Amino acid sequence: MKIYPDNSAEKLGFLPILEATLEKVHSEIAREVLENLKPMSDFKSVETTLERTSEAIRLIRIGDPLPLQEMADVRPALNKARPEGSVLDPTSILNIGQNLVMARRIKQYFLQRSDQYPTWVAYCEPIHPMKFLEDDIFQVLSEQGAIRDNASPELATIRKNLNSRKNDLRSALNKILRQASKDGYLSEQEPTIRSGRMVLAVKAEHKRKISGFIHDSSATGQTVYLEPVEALHINNDIRQLENDESREIERILKILTQKIRVVIPQILSNVVQLGQVDAGFAIARLSVELDGVVPELGNRDRSGSGKVGFHGRNLELIRAFNPHLLLKSRREGKSDTIVPLDLMLDISERCLVITGPNAGGKSVAMKTLGLISMMVQSGYAVPVREGSVLPVFGSMYVDLGDEQSIENDLSTFSSRLTWMKKAAIMANEESLILIDEAGTGTDPEEGVALYQSLIETLINQKSLIIVTTHHGNLKVFAHNHPSAVNASMEFDQENISPTYKFRKGLPGSSYAFEIAHRIGVPTAILGRAKELIxxxxxxxxxxxxxxxxxxxxxxxxxxxxxxxxxxxxxxxxxxxxxxxxxxxxxxx
Structure with a gap:
């Protein structure tokens, strides 16, 4: 979907929705997918994505766990494996193996439930199961990433000999240790390691009493670390066997890296697809948190194919909550404070003019439609009742009236004029137009005239326009124009307070005098004000x-x-x- 200006997603509350979705991902690539998420404008893409979301929500709600877990980002390791002769470390290979296992299990999961989740079966079709490579990796590595003794026959022999010589060393040292301890030569009663070799901690004054090689001494000089001559040859053997072990492990890892190198494109394809699955289920999990419903898409033509824009069926939002406000309130434990919006627009009604008091909910009602449209076209289920109908829009032009540009020397109204020019030229029958507080920022009569002229142009271009305003001329315009309709935010006249309930068909009063009277503005000032208007x-x-x-x-x-x-x-x-x-x- 084309959205103008660029910061409209932030202004409508879409960024907090994305941030909440990011909390639910298992992988870095899913995070990247969501950070670059943009509402779609192709009808079929929106429809298919929403079908996947519906299936994912059903899966989540019935508690049939998907084998999706935390995933390491293996792309750097795969890039490192590309050069011929390169060798990956065990952790990198383990992460690749775990990704392969997860990819295979997720594809298998959906294939076994193809009747329940057909869109996910199709979506996971590009995944390449590579059980042969999994087996090769986990024949070498344990689940914790340690090299197995039986990773190769050579390694098994080396480790057997290494363990044997280590036992010989312990026996030799223990024999010397017992005698030296009895003679009072030792500072410590257990062997220790210096320079990779097992040694004894001997008191400096007795260092000549035990034949051997001194490797180190303590900071005080009171202890020397001595390798007895009886252990020297055994330690040499151990060092040689450890070198043999390292070379054999290097050889084994090089072979595994070569096997991985051959299928890097397929592994990368799996990684990307797993990230998409992860992102899709994060969207579904947030949809569940919002008690989301997938609305019907209203713009099918008679042939059954989808056409972008407001046509085909009426727009109907039934008990629609603003998703951003609902999420914020629920996480703060205040969800009962949000008033839902019921909005129905006939296909002949191209412009809705919402009026009413300040802080009465006009802007929230307009933003609710904008945010819900962005979310639906990004694949989210939204907090509305079953039976709600929403078109797929090809573009959205948002004028919230609070844009200034110091850099370009633009006042608020100048920036609104720039927006008006863009909307008048670019908007068409596929567009949703949102205008907040039309007519403000300049001389009221001129401002209203400009906006009324723009609205007339946009109606002729068959865009759908939602406008909030205080100006009476736009109320009259909406009453007289056959393609426009008035609406208002209900006001409790007895208690002089807004109810935040949306009412279509009647314009709203600003109730400035009533509110001013309630807060104690002097009667004389109110009387004179009424005379002036x-x-x-x-x-x-x-x-x-x-x-x-x-x-x-x-x-x-x-x-x-x-x-x-x-x-x-x-x-x-x-x-x-x-x-x-x-x-x-x-x-x-």
Missing amino acids: GDSRNRLEQLISALQRSEQQTETARIEMEKKLTDANRLINTFNEKHDALLKERDK
């Missing part, structure tokens, strides 16, 4: 308030009527049950 403006605001009050009363009456109807139906059902019981009793 004129009777017609006052009457408009009073009409809007009366209409909203009437709607609230109607809604209250409707809820009461539904309750009475429910009670009546319950009484009728009770009566029918008793009547049927009496008839059965009579017929006995």
